[in-house]
Amino acid sequence: MYETIITRKENNIGIVTLNRPDKLNVFTTQLAEELNEALLEMDRDNSIRVVVINANGKGFSAGIDVNELRGKNFEQLFKTTSIMEKMNLTLTGMVKPTIASVRGFAVANGLGLVALCDLAIAEEGTKFGATAINVGLSCIGPSLAISKSLGRKRTLELLLTGKIITAEEAERIGLINRVVKKGTLDEETMKLANELASKSPLALQITKEAFYKMADVEFSKALEIANYAFSRICATDDAKEGIEAFLEKREPHWKLK
Numbered sequence: 001m002y003e004t005i006i007t008r009k010e011n012n013i014g015i016v017t018l019n020r021p022d023k024l025n026v027f028t029t030q031l032a033e034e035l036n037e038a039l040l041e042m043d044r045d046n047s048i049r050v051v052v053i054n055a056n057g058k059g060f061s062a063g064i065d066v067n068e069l070r071g072k073n074f075e076q077l078f079k080t081t082s083i084m085e086k087m088n089l090t091l092t093g094m095v096k097p098t099i100a101s102v103r104g105f106a107v108a109n110g111l112g113l114v115a116l117c118d119l120a121i122a123e124e125g126t127k128f129g130a131t132a133i134n135v136g137l138s139c140i141g142p143s144l145a146i147s148k149s150l151g152r153k154r155t156l157e158l159l160l161t162g163k164i165i166t167a168e169e170a171e172r173i174g175l176i177n178r179v180v181k182k183g184t185l186d187e188e189t190m191k192l193a194n195e196l197a198s199k200s201p202l203a204l205q206i207t208k209e210a211f212y213k214m215a216d217v218e219f220s221k222a223l224e225i226a227n228y229a230f231s232r233i234c235a236t237d238d239a240k241e242g243i244e245a246f247l248e249k250r251e252p253h254w255k256l257k
Helices: 030-042 073-082 085-092 109-116 131-135 140-151 154-162 165-174 186-196 201-214 219-234 239-248
Strands: 005-010 013-018 050-055 098-102 105-107 119-123 127-129 162-164 178-180
Touching: 005 030, 005 085, 005 119, 013 030, 013 186, 030 050, 030 073, 030 085, 030 098, 073 162, 085 109, 085 140, 085 178, 098 109, 105 109, 109 140, 119 165, 127 165, 131 154, 140 154, 162 165, 165 178, 178 186, 201 219, 201 239
Parallel strands: 013 050, 050 098, 098 119, 105 127, 119 178
Antiparallel strands: 005 013, 127 162
């Protein structure tokens, strides 16, 4: 079905794999469109509770294929850029939690993809960077998601210097959640994905939706969103099941939604 990515399901986990290893998984308009379509398809699939994004080859992604930018006027460049950055809206609009599973490198738009995922795990030795400035371009699109994790000054430092940082530094400053030993990335990623998949799907989805809605509004409005979300969760059958299971000292049985 897809040419630049691979999709599969493992129990209640959807897995999207960037699959241009010979091209360092750089973004073309085709890859960007296929990635968005696959993510939306998984978000609509009620049997999927968590989505993992990983990549084949020696690195996660080296950013945008610069051949996509050559010989185009402003209008054509704006159209191309809009396609490349549509994942910003797709990933933050998805109700399913997403996990980036990263090895080798994630730079430029690849770094943006990592930042857009709700959680991220990287193998030791992985490098990260907003490197577009080094070739006269900019990672201004990815900086939106990066700044949500790092804040203004750290984001601007990456954005304006184009420097490469280690996985350990990325973890320290909050760009990723954890660093794992070489050879354990897939196992640790699936362990985290299965942990999330064991929770109430409705509670996960409402929590994520409310979290992103709260992020860009004033405190009183954010609190209103939080209160509404909590009330929605408490009114679900999963909440009733969770309370009963807790009191009865048994495992809960969640609905697949």
